[in-house]
Amino acid sequence: MDVEGTPLNDFNTSREDGNSDSLQQSGSTPLKILRTYSRWSPMEEGVTLAWNDLSVYANMKEKSSKSYKRIITEVTGAIRSGSLVALMGASGSGKSTLMAALAYRSAGGVIVEGDILINGRPVGDYMRHISGFMHQEDIFIGSLTVWEHMSIMARMKLDRRINDRERRFKICDILKQLGLSQCMNTRIGLNGDSKVLSGGEKKRLAFATELLTDPPLLFCDEPTTGLDAYSAQKIVTMMNMMSAAGKTILCTIHQPSSEIFAMFSQVILLADGKIAFMGSTANAVQFFDK
Ligand SMILES: Nc1ncnc2c1ncn2[C@@H]1O[C@H](COP(=O)(O)OP(=O)(O)OP(=O)(O)O)[C@@H](O)[C@H]1O
Ligand SMILES: [Mg+2]
Numbered sequence: 001m002d003v004e005g006t007p008l009n010d011f012n013t014s015r016e017d018g019n020s021d022s023l024q025q026s027g028s029t030p031l032k033i034l035r036t037y038s039r040w041s042p043m044e045e046g047v048t049l050a051w052n053d054l055s056v057y058a059n060m061k062e063k064s065s066k067s068y069k070r071i072i073t074e075v076t077g078a079i080r081s082g083s084l085v086a087l088m089g090a091s092g093s094g095k096s097t098l099m100a101a102l103a104y105r106s107a108g109g110v111i112v113e114g115d116i117l118i119n120g121r122p123v124g125d126y127m128r129h130i131s132g133f134m135h136q137e138d139i140f141i142g143s144l145t146v147w148e149h150m151s152i153m154a155r156m157k158l159d160r161r162i163n164d165r166e167r168r169f170k171i172c173d174i175l176k177q178l179g180l181s182q183c184m185n186t187r188i189g190l191n192g193d194s195k196v197l198s199g200g201e202k203k204r205l206a207f208a209t210e211l212l213t214d215p216p217l218l219f220c221d222e223p224t225t226g227l228d229a230y231s232a233q234k235i236v237t238m239m240n241m242m243s244a245a246g247k248t249i250l251c252t253i254h255q256p257s258s259e260i261f262a263m264f265s266q267v268i269l270l271a272d273g274k275i276a277f278m279g280s281t282a283n284a285v286q287f288f289d290k
Contacts, residue, residue: 047131047217050078051077054112055073056111061109081119081248082243085248131219132217134220147185150208154170171212179204199227207223207235220250236264267280
């Protein structure tokens, strides 16, 4: 498969700038430079994600015999670098399952078959290092404040060489962008607690956590669910700006308003584990008008 002119077989042979297999020395002997994962930097190139014949099965563990339920059936597709893509479909159509499979974050007992490629190359577990994943359900320690949560996550996720001042600056900047500065010292709280973060603030905090490492590829599972129209628009506007700056963002979304829908560049519609439509948002409207 050839995605955006980056054939699979140039994986180990292209130069760091990706233009040629060999460097010409001052004489005429070509000098081969090998490229490895450690040199490969999709952060700079941008990320085009492609998948081919992808099926996902869940182990049903019925009594002693193992039986598998197919959730996603042989789907093929691609997302260009720098695009904001909406993954839509009815509840239970397989959006979260497909997204987790693409992000190499499937739960135990789930089997993924097929190819997943980044810029034309198979990635494997390296996907976890170059992508952020915002889960549908928020996972937080309720007793921490927003600042404590971000500080701990920053220590875990960021490079050790980043000093305290830079780390604090980064956290402040992200919290400011997401309108969370005024609740820095608020406890996150558990469901049912009073005087803690609202549902919308928790969603924004989950998004903020994923922005810490500034990944070139972001998976967001229902980032706007439970948000009011204003907050939903704000978060999608932010994603739109990030994609314009080169990030690739795949985002599941339910019932977006027309303004929010228009901010996406591409839409993938899932029905019963299969892709019913994939294309630009403008074409989607025409397609369903017919
Ligand atoms: N580990 C699993 N074991 C068994 N069935 C599963 C498993 N994971 C998902 N399913 C089933 O696969 C189907 C798709 O689930 P998925 O969570 O991907 O749907 P979704 O499109 O994200 O729905 P929603 O919009 O409600 O979040 C559902 O019928 C679900 O019950
Ligand atoms: Mg889901």
